[in-house]
Amino acid sequence: MAKKKSEPVILVTNDDGYNAPGIRALVEAVKGLGKIVVVAPDKPQSGMGHAITIGQPLRLQKVSVFDGVEAYACSGTPVDCVKLSVDKVLHRKPDICISGVNHGANHSINVIYSGTMSAALEAAIESIPSIGFSLLDYRIEADFTAAKKNARIIVEKILKGKSFDKHLCLNVNIPAAEEKLIKGIKVCRQAYAKYEEKFDERRDPHGKKYYWLTGEFVNFDKGKDSDVWALKNNYVSVVPVQFDLTHYELKKKLEKQWK
Numbered sequence: 585m586a587k588k589k590s591e592p593v594i595l596v597t598n599d600d601g602y603n604a605p606g607i608r609a610l611v612e613a614v615k616g617l618g619k620i621v622v623v624a625p626d627k628p629q630s631g632m633g634h635a636i637t638i639g640q641p642l643r644l645q646k647v648s649v650f651d652g653v654e655a656y657a658c659s660g661t662p663v664d665c666v667k668l669s670v671d672k673v674l675h676r677k678p679d680i681c682i683s684g685v686n687h688g689a690n691h692s693i694n695v696i697y698s699g700t701m702s703a704a705l706e707a708a709i710e711s712i713p714s715i716g717f718s719l720l721d722y723r724i725e726a727d728f729t730a731a732k733k734n735a736r737i738i739v740e741k742i743l744k745g746k747s748f749d750k751h752l753c754l755n756v757n758i759p760a761a762e763e764k765l766i767k768g769i770k771v772c773r774q775a776y777a778k779y780e781e782k783f784d785e786r787r788d789p790h791g792k793k794y795y796w797l798t799g800e801f802v803n804f805d806k807g808k809d810s811d812v813w814a815l816k817n818n819y820v821s822v823v824p825v826q827f828d829l830t831h832y833e834l835k836k837k838l839e840k841q842w843k
Contacts, residue, residue: 592618592679592743595669595707599629599662599686599699602647602655606685609728610717611650613735617743618679622655623669625662625699630688632699634706635661644668662703670710680742681707684717684756685731687724691757691811692777692803695825701755705827708753713742715753720815721760730763734820737769755823759815770819775810777803 594614598607602624611620626645643659656673658665662683670677686700695701700716707714715738719731738756742748755774759766781799788794803812811821 593674593676594618594620594739595666595674595678595681595712596620596622597624597662597665597669597681597683597703599625599632599683599703601625601628602649602657604628604687605724605726606687606719606728606731608650609732610682610685610735611653613732614682614739617736617739620650620653621669621674621678622650622653623658623665623673624655625665626657626659629661629699630686631697632661632663632702633697634663634702635699636667637661637664642668644672662699663706666703666706666710670712677710677712678707679713680739681712681714682717682735682739683707683714684719685728685735685758686716686718687726688718688722689720689757689815690716690718690755691720691815691821691823692775692805693779695755695774695823701825704753704755705825708751709827711750713748713750713752715739715742715756717756717758719758719760726760727762730761730766730820731758733763734758734766734769738822751826753825753827755811755821755825757811757815757821759818759820761818765818766820767818768820770814770821772811772814772821772823773807773809774823774825775803775805775807775812777801777805777812
């Protein structure tokens with residue numbers, strides 16, 4: 585008699601905190617695809633990038649916020665959540681790590697700052713296939729219908745895939761549009777776009793100066809194969825990303841020039 589294949593273990597995390605509507609949507613999206621375990625920050629950790637906690641204790645508390653799903657709140661960063669889950673919760677590597685659904689875009693340069701994507705990249709470093717999901721809607725009452733549908737499609741593709749790189753990491757962004765208006769899924773490259781930032785100087789009630797970061801998103805990239813273009817045209821963008829930051833073309837040039 586053939587041995588029954590064990591169901592995949594799906595680790596779910598985020599950077600908006602375990603109580604965020606986005607992570608609840610992601611858990612709902614993948615129900616039935618495997619054993620789900622949630623390890624997420626106990627408070628919002630947006631913009632934390634790949635930060636880890638050093639020099640102070642990390643705390644992990646079991647919480648009952650997802651029906652029938654084992655879940656923990658972690659006092660640390662999104663990357664801490666992934667590290668702790670492998671070592672102290674699962675005692676093994678999950679079959680896949682999914683992060684999000686983030687409230688707001690993580691396209692183009694945002695991937696550098698994003699706690700959502702840093703959690704996914706941390707998993708990829710550990711040879712765990714991973715995906716970060718973001719919805720281009722910052723509202724707490726955002727509609728996650730399209731995000732849930734496309735998240736499930738993409739997670740199923742990865743779980744069924746046999747020939748993916750062991751460090752696979754995908755940055756997935758979903759337009760803030762009705763499900764019926766989304767044209768499909770497009771594999772893209774990261775756009776060259778950034779925030780033109782400035783700091784507003786303000787005064788607190790005691791008259792002391794403080795600074796508030798503001799800025800405007802500027803897209804310098806006119807290509808039709810970028811994530812920004814795809815999202816503007818109502819496609820779900822999928823950008824394969826990596827943690828190897830080596831600039832290989834420049835490396836070749838420097839090797840020739842510096843001989």
